[in-house]
Amino acid sequence: MANSQDIIYGIYNDEEDLLRAVKMANSEHLEIMDVYSPFPVHGLDPLLGLEESRLHITGFIYGALGTLTAFLGMTWIFTKDWPQIFGGKPYWSVPAFIPITFELTVLFAAIGMTVTFYVINGLGPGVVNPTIDLRITDDKFCLAFDSSQVAADKAESFLKSSGAAEIHSKTI
Amino acid sequence: MSHYVSKIREPLIQGHKTYHDITEDLSSPTEKAPGMAWTLGFIVSVSALSFGVFCILWTIWHGIGTWNLNRTIGWGWDITNFVWWIGIGHAGTLISAILLLFRQKWRTGVNRAAEAMTIFAVICAALFPAIHVGRIWVVFYFFPYPNTRGPLWPNFNSPLLWDLFAISTYFTVSLLFWYTGLVPDFATLRDRAKGMRRKVYNFLSFGWTGSAKHWQRWESLSLVLAGLATPLVLSVHTIVSFDFATSVIPGWHTTIFPPYFVAGAIFSGFAMVLTLMLVTRKVLKLEEYITIGHIESMNKVILVTGTIVGVAYLTELFIAWYSGYVYEQFAFFNRALGPYWWSYFGMMFCNVVSPQFFWSRKIRRSVAWTFFLSIVVNIGMWFERFVIIATTLARDFLPSSWSYYSPTWVEIGIFIGTLGIFFTLYLAFTRVAPVVAIAEVKHILKSSGDQYLGGHAHHEAHGKPEMVEALVEESASLHGGEGVRIQSTATPDDMNLLPGMSDHIRQILSDNGLDSFASLANVQLDKFRGLLTDAGIAAGDSDAGKLIEQARMALEGKWDELKDLKDKL
Numbered sequence: 055m056a057n058s059q060d061i062i063y064g065i066y067n068d069e070e071d072l073l074r075a076v077k078m079a080n081s082e083h084l085e086i087m088d089v090y091s092p093f094p095v096h097g098l099d100p101l102l103g104l105e106e107s108r109l110h111i112t113g114f115i116y117g118a119l120g121t122l123t124a125f126l127g128m129t130w131i132f133t134k135d136w137p138q139i140f141g142g143k144p145y146w147s148v149p150a151f152i153p154i155t156f157e158l159t160v161l162f163a164a165i166g167m168t169v170t171f172y173v174i175n176g177l178g179p180g181v182v183n184p185t186i187d188l189r190i191t192d193d194k195f196c197l198a199f200d201s202s203q204v205a206a207d208k209a210e211s212f213l214k215s216s217g218a219a220e221i222h223s224k225t226i
Numbered sequence: 227m228s229h230y231v232s233k234i235r236e237p238l239i240q241g242h243k244t245y246h247d248i249t250e251d252l253s254s255p256t257e258k259a260p261g262m263a264w265t266l267g268f269i270v271s272v273s274a275l276s277f278g279v280f281c282i283l284w285t286i287w288h289g290i291g292t293w294n295l296n297r298t299i300g301w302g303w304d305i306t307n308f309v310w311w312i313g314i315g316h317a318g319t320l321i322s323a324i325l326l327l328f329r330q331k332w333r334t335g336v337n338r339a340a341e342a343m344t345i346f347a348v349i350c351a352a353l354f355p356a357i358h359v360g361r362i363w364v365v366f367y368f369f370p371y372p373n374t375r376g377p378l379w380p381n382f383n384s385p386l387l388w389d390l391f392a393i394s395t396y397f398t399v400s401l402l403f404w405y406t407g408l409v410p411d412f413a414t415l416r417d418r419a420k421g422m423r424r425k426v427y428n429f430l431s432f433g434w435t436g437s438a439k440h441w442q443r444w445e446s447l448s449l450v451l452a453g454l455a456t457p458l459v460l461s462v463h464t465i466v467s468f469d470f471a472t473s474v475i476p477g478w479h480t481t482i483f484p485p486y487f488v489a490g491a492i493f494s495g496f497a498m499v500l501t502l503m504l505v506t507r508k509v510l511k512l513e514e515y516i517t518i519g520h521i522e523s524m525n526k527v528i529l530v531t532g533t534i535v536g537v538a539y540l541t542e543l544f545i546a547w548y549s550g551y552v553y554e555q556f557a558f559f560n561r562a563l564g565p566y567w568w569s570y571f572g573m574m575f576c577n578v579v580s581p582q583f584f585w586s587r588k589i590r591r592s593v594a595w596t597f598f599l600s601i602v603v604n605i606g607m608w609f610e611r612f613v614i615i616a617t618t619l620a621r622d623f624l625p626s627s628w629s630y631y632s633p634t635w636v637e638i639g640i641f642i643g644t645l646g647i648f649f650t651l652y653l654a655f656t657r658v659a660p661v662v663a664i665a666e667v668k669h670i671l672k673s674s675g676d677q678y679l680g681g682h683a684h685h686e687a688h689g690k691p692e693m694v695e696a697l698v699e700e701s702a703s704l705h706g707g708e709g710v711r712i713q714s715t716a717t718p719d720d721m722n723l724l725p726g727m728s729d730h731i732r733q734i735l736s737d738n739g740l741d742s743f744a745s746l747a748n749v750q751l752d753k754f755r756g757l758l759t760d761a762g763i764a765a766g767d768s769d770a771g772k773l774i775e776q777a778r779m780a781l782e783g784k785w786d787e788l789k790d791l792k793d794k795l
Binding site: 088089090091092093094095098099102104106107109110113117127128131132135136138140141143147150151153154156157158160161163164165167168171172174175176177178179180181182183185186188189190191192193 | 244245246249370376377378379381382383384385387388391392394395398399402403406409410413414416417418428429432433434435436437438439440441442443444445446447449450451454455457458461465468665666668669
């Protein structure tokens with residue numbers, strides 16, 4: 055991250071404590087910076103106001119690109135670039151193009167989506183993201199506030215009242 | 227957390243695990259020095275691999291003449307092994323993709339290892355076409371790239387080229403799917419590690435943080451990749467079967483091949499998953515994550531797909547007879563009673579007869595039986611491919627060119643070598659990555675952990691009644707009353723202590739005032755069945771009768787027997 059951020063965060067022992075705390079924060083109109091968990095917590099996205107991911111739409115676009123590449127590519131090669139007769143069939147033998155068209159559709163969609171996933175998340179080989187707490191990938195759930203958005207004392211008193219097991223502040 | 231799970235469903239995670247226990251248990255195999263079993267296995271695998279590499283180099287140096295293929299029989303062990311390995315690869319994608327779409331939670335115990343197995347099996351498979359073309363140094367001619375020979379393009383109408391596209395796509399998509407699932411788990415290993423190890427896992431984990439938005443996209447990506455991989459896995463073996471079915475060889479030229487090959491692939495894939503997982507769970511002590519319930523589920527898949535394969539064999543025979551086409555009839559007569567009769571009967575026994583043992587619940591849940599039968603199935607599916615390929619080719623249209631084929635030491639060596647490659651990669655994988663998906667197991671813990679399901683939940687609850695009440699309230703407020711896992715102890719008798727009880731039935735009973743063991747024990751069978759039928763539950767006499775019987779046992783205080791019953795369920 056380019057700029058360092060001062061954050062204050064609470065650690066919860068269970069995802070249900072976390073969900074309750076997020077609900078409380080919403081009702082108190084505190085702006086949550088982010089929530090970290092060791093596995094996807096269902097029911098969290100609507101509470102955080104996260105819109106449904108549009109990743110699958112990119113998947114469709116990449117897939118369509120694959121379909122066109124394969125089908126138009128084979129069409130051009132076998133009708134324009136080097137027409138050849140195989141087994142007395144027409145040059146433009148559409149049924150025989152189906153398997154490769156299908157495979158390239160899947161291939162383009164899968165590669166495109168996966169690459170997009172890593173790029174928009176800012177993840178990738180060699181990326182080092184600041185570690186908030188080492189136990190987040192183990193068994194702890196973390197609710198973090200940005201001190202520039204929520205005053206530190208306010209955040210701290212909220213975290214205390216929301217049942218956080220631990221409260222820490224950190225510059226990342 | 228997720229949707230409602232019946233209380234009588236078998237727990238998928240045993241040993242009352244906490245999230246931290248899961249991290250410990252599943253990470254530790256990568257953090258400790260390997261044991262004796264692993265080291266021995268690795269030495270044997272690497273030796274096999276080395277011999278395989280030697281045989282491959284021998285083939286490349288001296289040419290395909292070192293194999294026993296001849297003018298009549300152009301495909302032998304090479305293509306047999308190719309199809310066998312590709313088939314083995316299918317279980318991984320089936321478990322990770324199709325079972326994800328069907329929301330089968332037991333996939334989490336085995337998906338990681340099965341996907342790894344897919345990738346390694348496809349590597350072994352891809353080796354055979356590459357070396358059997360004879361001139362491996364120009365194998366890139368297969369790919370359509372602008373070249374100085376015209377450009378001269380490959381024949382896009384050829385099933386052999388479709389195969390190239392299918393297998394390279396399959397490999398790539400499986401790899402992406404597998405690795406994306408691994409990223410959060412590598413992050414777990416990273417956060418436990420120090421020094422150089424931490425650097426390595428930081429690189430492998432791509433800087434994963436566990437942010438809510440990342441998890442949301444991660445789930446979205448997994449779901450779409452599963453949706454893509456499902457038709458893909460069906461297409462791959464379909465296209466492999468086209469290698470045969472689009473030719474005009476009697477015995478190959480049949481429309482049944484695609485579904486029959488796909489079923490066979492899943493069949494052999496699950497057998498290999500079982501062979502590996504039974505050893506892995508023992509050596510890495512993962513019995514609480516890969517339970518007897520997981521093994522039973524996989525054995526059921528083996529039973530179904532094995533039976534489909536059996537039906538396909540019989541259909542082929544019937545159609546050969548019914549078509550009235552003498553060449554087809556001869557092809558099948560030759561398979562069963564020709565010079566390779568032993569491979570045909572080996573195939574029939576291993577693939578059709580042996581999985582039928584799994585109709586027995588005892589055998590499905592027996593580790594020793596499962597291990598034995600999984601190896602029998604692996605052998606049987608190898609025979610199937612040999613029967614289809616070598617037997618059919620050995621008797622062509624001209625009796626003067628009929629031939630017999632048996633492999634040379636080079637061909638056998640290459641096959642042993644691929645087994646070596648497969649096991650070496652698998653053993654290395656168990657040292658580097660968690661064999662069971664950590665994040666995914668944590669995700670299902672609260673719906674499938676043994677402490678949250680069935681009577682166990684009750685026993686724990688009894689200790690701290692006030693805590694239970696608090697939890698019930700909490701849980702109800704969080705989930706809008708849906709999916710409350712821990713039941714209140716307010717009812718006169720806790721019906722959930724009966725092994726056959728479900729929430730739905732309990733509700734019906736309490737609606738009709740049957741809320742104690744005594745009342746249920748004395749109810750008439752007909753009346754009870756009537757209640758269930760009215761509520762839309764199709765209960766047989768035995769199910770309803772069993773519940774009444776269990777209520778009587780509870781009334782008489784036979785708790786040990788009830789507990790045994792419960793454990794058996």
